[in-house]
Amino acid sequence: MSDRTNPCQTFPIDYTEVLERIGGDRAFLEELLKIYVEECDKKLKVIKEATARQDFPLIQQLGHSLKGSSANLSLIFLQKVSFFLEMAGKEKNIALARSALAALEKEFDNLKDYLRQNPPSPVTP
Numbered sequence: 377m378s379d380r381t382n383p384c385q386t387f388p389i390d391y392t393e394v395l396e397r398i399g400g401d402r403a404f405l406e407e408l409l410k411i412y413v414e415e416c417d418k419k420l421k422v423i424k425e426a427t428a429r430q431d432f433p434l435i436q437q438l439g440h441s442l443k444g445s446s447a448n449l450s451l452i453f454l455q456k457v458s459f460f461l462e463m464a465g466k467e468k469n470i471a472l473a474r475s476a477l478a479a480l481e482k483e484f485d486n487l488k489d490y491l492r493q494n495p496p497s498p499v500t501p
Contacts, residue, residue, distance in 0.1 A: 388487040390450035391496060397450070405496040412449055413491070416442065416484055423461070423480070427473050435473050436465025442480075453483045 391405075398404055419438050426434040439462030446455035457479040464473035 387494075388451060388453055388483065388490050390452060394450035395496075397448075402497040408449060409491060409496065412445060412451075413488060415445070416454075420481065420484065423477055427470070427477050430468075430470055430473075432465045432468045432473075434465070436462050439463070439465055439476070451487060454480070454487060457483055 389409075394405060395402065398408070419442060423435065423438050425431075426438065439458050439460070443455055443458035443462055446452075446458055457476055460472060461476040461480060464470075464476050
């Protein structure tokens with residue numbers, strides 16, 4: 377579902393863009409990302425339950441919420457799959473909801489792996 381064919385968009389986060397948005401404060405970005413990961417992890421559990429129950433209004437609401445928070449942090453692929461989740465809820469499309477959920481889980485795992493290897497603040501000894 378995500379489009380990784382664009383070589384300019386191979387990373388799950390655009391550090392340059394988000395740092396510009398928050399005034400270059402890497403420590404603040406690190407805190408924002410920590411909160412995002414915690415909240416996304418909680419929302420993923422709720423999305424799974426909502427998808428199993430076919431609770432389309434909740435799927436739409438959570439997709440919309442994640443789309444916004446992902447956009448604010450320049451998380452390009454998570455923003456895209458969150459949009460699909462939002463549309464799945466709006467259109468009451470369970471197949472799209474399941475597909476978007478799978479893509480969301482994959483992109484979230486990609487983000488966590490990337491952040492472990494490339495933290496916003498350089499690690500000092």
